[in-house]
Amino acid sequence: xxxxxxxxxxxxxxxxxxxxxxxxxxxxxxxxxxxxxxxxxxxxxxxxxxxxxxxxxxxxxxxxxxxxxxxxxxxxxxxxxxxxxxxxxxxxxxxxxxxxxxxxxxxxxxxxxxxxxxxxxxxxxxxxxxxxxxxxxxxxxxxxxxxxxxxxxxxxxxxxxxxxxxxxxxxxxxxxxxxxxxxxxxxxxxxxxxxxxxxxxxxxxxxxxxxxxxxxxxxxxxxxxxxxxxxxxxxxxxxxxxxxxxxxxxxxxxxxxxxxxxxxxxxxxxxxxxxxxxxxxxxxxxxxxxxxxxxxxxxxxxxxxxxxxxxxxxxxxxxxxxxxxxxxxxxxxxxxxxxxxxxxxxxxxxxxxxxxxxxxxxxxxxxxxxxxxxxxxxxxxxxxxxxxxxxxxx
Amino acid sequence: xxxxxxxxxxxxxxxxxxxxxxxxxxxxxxxxxxxxxxxxxxxxxxxxxxxxxxxxxxxxxxxxxxxxxxxxxxxxxxxxxxxxxxxxxxxxxxxxxxxxxxxxxxxxxxxxxxxxxxxxxxxxxxxxxxxxxxxxxxxxxxxxxxxxxxxxxxxxxxxxxxxxxxxxxxxxxxxxxxxxxxxxxxxxxxxxxxxxxxxxxxxxxxxxxxxxxxxxxxxxxxxxxxxxxxxxxxxxxxxxxxxxxxxxxxxxxxxxxxxxxxxxxxxxxxxxxxxxxxxxxxxxxxxxxxxxxxxxxxxxxxxxxxxxxxxxxxxxxxxxxxxxxxxxxxxxxxxxxxxxxxxxxxxxxxxxxxxxxxxxxxxxxxxxxxxxxxxxxxxxxxxxxxxxxxxxxx
Numbered sequence: 001x002x003x004x005x006x007x008x009x010x011x012x013x014x015x016x017x018x019x020x021x022x023x024x025x026x027x028x029x030x031x032x033x034x035x036x037x038x039x040x041x042x043x044x045x046x047x048x049x050x051x052x053x054x055x056x057x058x059x060x061x062x063x064x065x066x067x068x069x070x071x072x073x074x075x076x077x078x079x080x081x082x083x084x085x086x087x088x089x090x091x092x093x094x095x096x097x098x099x100x101x102x103x104x105x106x107x108x109x110x111x112x113x114x115x116x117x118x119x120x121x122x123x124x125x126x127x128x129x130x131x132x133x134x135x136x137x138x139x140x141x142x143x144x145x146x147x148x149x150x151x152x153x154x155x156x157x158x159x160x161x162x163x164x165x166x167x168x169x170x171x172x173x174x175x176x177x178x179x180x181x182x183x184x185x186x187x188x189x190x191x192x193x194x195x196x197x198x199x200x201x202x203x204x205x206x207x208x209x210x211x212x213x214x215x216x217x218x219x220x221x222x223x224x225x226x227x228x229x230x231x232x233x234x235x236x237x238x239x240x241x242x243x244x245x246x247x248x249x250x251x252x253x254x255x256x257x258x259x260x261x262x263x264x265x266x267x268x269x270x271x272x273x274x275x276x277x278x279x280x281x282x283x284x285x286x287x288x289x290x291x292x293x294x295x296x297x298x299x300x301x302x303x304x305x306x307x308x309x310x311x312x313x314x315x316x317x318x319x320x321x322x323x324x325x326x327x328x329x330x331x332x333x334x335x336x337x338x339x340x341x342x343x344x345x346x347x348x349x350x351x352x353x354x355x356x357x358x359x360x361x362x363x364x365x366x367x368x369x370x371x372x373x374x375x376x377x378x379x380x381x382x383x384x385x386x387x388x389x390x391x392x393x394x
Numbered sequence: 395x396x397x398x399x400x401x402x403x404x405x406x407x408x409x410x411x412x413x414x415x416x417x418x419x420x421x422x423x424x425x426x427x428x429x430x431x432x433x434x435x436x437x438x439x440x441x442x443x444x445x446x447x448x449x450x451x452x453x454x455x456x457x458x459x460x461x462x463x464x465x466x467x468x469x470x471x472x473x474x475x476x477x478x479x480x481x482x483x484x485x486x487x488x489x490x491x492x493x494x495x496x497x498x499x500x501x502x503x504x505x506x507x508x509x510x511x512x513x514x515x516x517x518x519x520x521x522x523x524x525x526x527x528x529x530x531x532x533x534x535x536x537x538x539x540x541x542x543x544x545x546x547x548x549x550x551x552x553x554x555x556x557x558x559x560x561x562x563x564x565x566x567x568x569x570x571x572x573x574x575x576x577x578x579x580x581x582x583x584x585x586x587x588x589x590x591x592x593x594x595x596x597x598x599x600x601x602x603x604x605x606x607x608x609x610x611x612x613x614x615x616x617x618x619x620x621x622x623x624x625x626x627x628x629x630x631x632x633x634x635x636x637x638x639x640x641x642x643x644x645x646x647x648x649x650x651x652x653x654x655x656x657x658x659x660x661x662x663x664x665x666x667x668x669x670x671x672x673x674x675x676x677x678x679x680x681x682x683x684x685x686x687x688x689x690x691x692x693x694x695x696x697x698x699x700x701x702x703x704x705x706x707x708x709x710x711x712x713x714x715x716x717x718x719x720x721x722x723x724x725x726x727x728x729x730x731x732x733x734x735x736x737x738x739x740x741x742x743x744x745x746x747x748x749x750x751x752x753x754x755x756x757x758x759x760x761x762x763x764x765x766x767x768x769x770x771x772x773x774x775x776x777x778x779x780x781x782x783x784x785x786x787x788x
Contacts, residue, residue, distance in 0.1 A: 003405075005401070012398055013397040013606070212644075219609045246605050
């Protein structure tokens with residue numbers, strides 16, 4: 001199957017890059033923008049930093065600080081309505097994936113009638129036709145995970161149907177500044193980095209393999225494996241912060257062709273149902289998912305494992321390769337003290353009761369191995385039990 | 395300095411991908427296209443293959459088969475005029491860099507008044523303002539070198555001033571099909587692959603370092619070092635052909651931010667003055683240039699060397715690193731029997747007499763080390779002499 005490479009978001013990456021946000025918006029013709037973020041970004045002082053850069057460039061700002069995790073459609077509608085009422089001519093999203101995706105939704109609604117539910121798309125389909133041209137939007141990530149800065153996609157929670165939906169909003173410019181992540185608490189650093197690790201590992205093992213995604217995903221996994229422990233131990237390690245920011249962006253670019261599979265397709269409903277932060281919900285089944293798909297794509301799972309540690313024996317069987325990837329993912333989980341699935345879902349039966357819903361909302365189209373409901377049950381049971389050493393040595 | 399990533403050409407990559415060219419043009423709304431290629435592409439039967447795919451999709455075709463190496467402005471004007479006279483609504487470029495760049499120039503001239511000289515740009519500047527919207531253009535490389543498929547840039551020879559000029563034409567779609575390169579003669583395989591090797595090595599060692607270019611360039615050098623000898627020995631080795639095609643595309647993407655420096659800035663005037671094919675002209679000074687810049691960017695030159703062979707000693711000096719890169723580049727040159735600079739320029743004094751002209755047309759802005767005219771003389775003298783083993787062991 002041919003590989004497609006199209007990475008439509010221009011990206012400005014580097015320490016201190018955020019200082020040019022006002023100048024860039026002026027180049028785009030903006031003079032009054034809606035700045036979209038959440039209370040955490042505000043408390044960390046990052047919103048004030050960005051507002052300062054905007055005001056220094058004489059850009060007027062209207063603030064929407066009501067972003068919520070797993071951004072609900074209703075919040076997006078509010079942000080869009082505020083932008084319309086205030087007559088803004090551009091959008092700036094600052095924060096994690098929720099802030100960036102809320103900003104993308106609000107951008108659609110600046111020039112197109114709401115509610116946002118009109119604009120849900122499929123990840124592998126072109127954007128809905130007949131859209132009015134969009135206003136400029138600049139996105140500025142403050143975590144190293146989401147990757148929303150590198151893709152036109154956004155994920156919105158459809159609150160009526162309790163499921164995630166995709167919106168498509170091309171980004172005028174992403175500004176990826178590692179200095180903005182220095183204050184990120186270690187637990188959030190770990191959870192968001194595991195989201196990026198999932199993106200790259202899923203890209204490498206997708207049923208729609210992509211030659212470009214492979215190059216980008218390999219580098220992302222290598223960087224995360226090396227830099228995450230350093231940034232976890234010392235949030236001020238700017239070298240490690242820079243590597244994680246680059247890795248998150250590369251990981252998102254890597255998934256633009258192959259799309260996500262099992263860990264994200266389990267993680268999204270698990271996150272919604274049990275209130276698990278997105279990165280942790282996706283990470284919850286990453287080790288088990290890699291082991292599960294190893295018989296189908298052993299060379300790809302080997303690549304994931306070898307980006308996380310030494311080369312495996314050339315003669316390793318698919319099972320051994322899967323076990324090695326599983327072990328290395330658990331090593332990294334434990335190194336950064338990632339909370340277990342059981343810490344979010346006290347009752348295992350409650351978890352397993354979700355399987356029919358999960359199988360309804362997650363088609364597993366991009367899994368390289370067919371996923372039956374019984375497989376979902378097995379993967380969730382294994383993830384719930386946590387690390388179990390196998391007798392199979394890689 | 396922040397890294398910019400913007401890779402605006404969508405790329406479809408893979409064996410057999412060229413078969414969809416007609417369907418893609420239909421999606422773009424085209425029904426009658428100008429197909430731009432040279433006599434070599436025609437003789438190899440590749441033009442007929444592409445025309446067959448177009449006719450199968452009921453796309454009418456007008457052929458321009460007059461592409462020349464280092465495409466002269468006059469040829470571009472002819473191609474554009476043919477397209478206007480025939481009322482085409484799209485362009486397909488098939489071939490090496492000359493065909494693709496001629497097609498890009500003709501595309502500009504379909505909707506904008508000629509001659510092409512009106513549209514020369516700087517590589518680091520936005521495209522000239524006030525252009526009329528362009529018609530769709532699909533480019534299909536048949537060599538693994540130019541990288542024109544991955545960039546909006548084209549290089550045109552300004553025949554009045556005897557220098558290369560840049561044009562900017564965003565590409566609607568690049569189709570990169572390794573099967574089209576299977577018939578490429580081994581000498582052209584080697585020369586064009588060295589062009590791609592220069593792109594990536596120059597990207598990695600540029601004065602404008604780029605985090606994304608580094609990732610892409612590393613992979614390109616690694617792939618070329620492994621696959622070029624295989625494809626040189628057996629043109630039908632489709633795995634090697636695929637790796638070279640991917641490498642050439644990655645190498646071109648790698649240079650989008652950092653831009654080329656010494657090898658290309660020497661190679662372009664050398665090519666024009668002495669009629670040296672572009673890849674060979676750039677390759678002529680690659681080994682010497684890497685050794686020359688090693689004192690300024692030893693870690694970057696180390697990366698180039700280590701992508702081409704085993705890891706160097708951690709304590710290697712800049713000189714040793716430079717010598718190692720020099721040696722490995724010469725090893726690959728010799729492995730694929732690349733013609734020397736002396737084989738194109740029988741008189742060394744004639745070569746050195748070109749230094750003032752070279753220094754006039756080549757600003758060396760992206761060299762990581764300042765380049766004086768005496769440095770140009772030294773590099774050319776060394777390249778003319780060919781490989782000289784140093785006593786310095788890496």
